[in-house]
Amino acid sequence: MVFRIAFRALSAHKLRSFLTMLGVVIGVAAVIALVAAGEGARRDILRQFESLGSNLLTIYPSSNFQFSGDGLQSLSRPLTNNDARAIEQLATAVRYVAPNNQNSATVVFGSKTINANVYGVNEVYDEVNNLQIARGRFITADDQENSASVVVLSESALEKLFGSKLVDPTGQTVRIKRQNYRVVGVLAGKEDVFMGGFGDQVYLPLRTAQVRLGGAGNQKIDQISLQANSAEEMDLAQAQVRTILRALRGLEGEAKDDFSIQNQADLLKSISDATGTFTVLLGSIAAISLLVGGIGIMNIMLVSVTERTREVGLRKAVGAKRGDILVQFLTEAMVLSLLGGGIGVALGIGGAHLIAPMLGGTAYITTQSVVLALGVSLGIGVFFGLYPANRASLLKPIDALRYE
Numbered sequence: 001m002v003f004r005i006a007f008r009a010l011s012a013h014k015l016r017s018f019l020t021m022l023g024v025v026i027g028v029a030a031v032i033a034l035v036a037a038g039e040g041a042r043r044d045i046l047r048q049f050e051s052l053g054s055n056l057l058t059i060y061p062s063s064n065f066q067f068s069g070d071g072l073q074s075l076s077r078p079l080t081n082n083d084a085r086a087i088e089q090l091a092t093a094v095r096y097v098a099p100n101n102q103n104s105a106t107v108v109f110g111s112k113t114i115n116a117n118v119y120g121v122n123e124v125y126d127e128v129n130n131l132q133i134a135r136g137r138f139i140t141a142d143d144q145e146n147s148a149s150v151v152v153l154s155e156s157a158l159e160k161l162f163g164s165k166l167v168d169p170t171g172q173t174v175r176i177k178r179q180n181y182r183v184v185g186v187l188a189g190k191e192d193v194f195m196g197g198f199g200d201q202v203y204l205p206l207r208t209a210q211v212r213l214g215g216a217g218n219q220k221i222d223q224i225s226l227q228a229n230s231a232e233e234m235d236l237a238q239a240q241v242r243t244i245l246r247a248l249r250g251l252e253g254e255a256k257d258d259f260s261i262q263n264q265a266d267l268l269k270s271i272s273d274a275t276g277t278f279t280v281l282l283g284s285i286a287a288i289s290l291l292v293g294g295i296g297i298m299n300i301m302l303v304s305v306t307e308r309t310r311e312v313g314l315r316k317a318v319g320a321k322r323g324d325i326l327v328q329f330l331t332e333a334m335v336l337s338l339l340g341g342g343i344g345v346a347l348g349i350g351g352a353h354l355i356a357p358m359l360g361g362t363a364y365i366t367t368q369s370v371v372l373a374l375g376v377s378l379g380i381g382v383f384f385g386l387y388p389a390n391r392a393s394l395l396k397p398i399d400a401l402r403y404e
Contacts, residue, residue: 020300021340023293024380028344028373029351031290032365036352040364055234056128056264057094057226057241059083062257077249077258079221086248087226093237096227098128099206101220103213107202108175109161116157116200118176120209128227136170136185143205150208151176152185154201176202179212238263293340294380301333301388326393333385334378341377345370 061078084099091097101120106113125131126138134155143150151174159165161174169183181204210218228237238261245259246252349365356363 016300017336020296021293021336021343023296024290024337024340024377025293025344025347027288027290027293028341028377029348031373031376032345032348032369033351033355033363035369036348036363036365037356039366039369040352040356040362043364044362055228055231055237057228057234057238058262058264059224059226059241059245060260060262061222062260079224079259081219081221083245083248084221084224086244087224087241090244091226091237091240093229093233093240094226095229096124096128098122098125098225098227099221100125100223100225101206101209101214102222103209105176105202105213107157107161107200109169109172112161112163114157114160114200116202118202118204118209118213120204120206120213122206125203125225128225132188134186134188135168136183138185139203139205144207147207147211148205149179149181150184150205151181152187152203153183154187155189157200157202158186160200174202176204177213234263290376290380293377294337294384297333297336297381298384298388300336301329301385302391304332305329305388305392322393326389329389329392330382330385333389334381337377337381337385338374341374344377345373348373 059079061076079099081099084097087094088097098121100122103118103120105116105118107116107118119125121139122144123139123141126133131138133152136152138152139150142148153161153169153174155165158167158169162169162172169186172183173180174183175181187201187203204212210220214220226237226241228234241261242257246255246257249258251257349370352363352365
């Protein structure tokens with residue numbers, strides 16, 4: 001009965017009711033669409049990192065800063081082949097050790113030229129970083145031992161150099177810094193996220209990259225990727241690696257580490273926390289429009305109370321109680337917010353599937369976001385409808401009937 005009266009009252013001014021709901025519609029739609037896009041991006045990022053495995057450690061050289069006569073100086077001691085070799089021989093909790101050397105170079109095939117990230121890697125690098133070969137093979141131990149002039153291309157580099165991802169380039173020759181290299185393999189579509197992002201990537205045997213791109217005697221390592229025996233031995237592996245490196249590099253007592261060890265599990269947690277916060281921020285910004293919609297509901301309900309003052313007086317004169325009037329106007333506000341919320345949910349879900357692909361991700365609609373958006377829209381109807389409803393319920397019958 002109460003809802004029927006509320007629908008009848010709102011139907012009397014269809015355009016006004018629709019415009020009032022519009023604020024709630026936009027607010028709910030924005031919350032759901034942005035939260036879905038943010039959550040989808042968060043899951044995509046985590047999926048990319050999780051594909052590397054949960055038992056991955058990565059070692060970087062770290063920079064120490066100190067003041068000198070020339071001002072603030074950055075001191076960084078590079079990792080070397082000896083560091084990687086010592087870990088491989090002494091760290092019992094580590095299964096694979098994959099050092100790499102990173103450079104940027106021009107890669108040429110025929111008339112095509114690209115600027116690529118060139119990585120010098122060993123034969124277990126693909127295993128440690130969970131890379132898949134689409135065609136040909138990866139770098140082998142023989143390539144390492146012989147400093148072979150061979151390369152493996154990422155799918156992106158293949159497409160730009162050979163014009164298509166479907167071409168089989170194995171056996172073809174590309175030039176890097178005026179030197180010829182034979183293509184022996186192509187990686188599958190998954191790019192190496194952990195090792196420098198997305199883009200054009202080329203992989204050489206580690207020793208080949210060190211000597212030909214860095215000069216004779218170069219043993220610099222930019223990063224060492226490690227795979228622990230299991231996820232349960234991650235902490236043990238990290239402790240062993242730290243002890244080995246400190247001893248090898250002559251760090252004693254309270255001396256600060258001149259390297260850093262990144263734990264994949266810790267990294268995943270940090271990324272999850274950061275992207276989760278970003279998603280909440282997006283939803284909070286969108287929720288401001290819900291507040292604006294609530295103010296619109298209060299405004300139109302106050303107008304409605306003023307217009308229907310004589311009606312309120314007449315109802316009270318024939319026996320309606322204060323609670324009856326309160327419930328009537330409060331129900332109208334709730335109907336406006338719930339209808340707006342329902343329409344907003346539908347538009348938000350549709351909008352999420354349009355926005356996310358444009359941002360290069362996928363939308364992920366959570367039940368919690370839909371329920372929360374509907375709950376907030378209902379709460380807004382109650383909160384902003386309560387004052388007008390209470391004002392209507394306090395009208396005295398005689399004063400209301402006299403109102404013009």
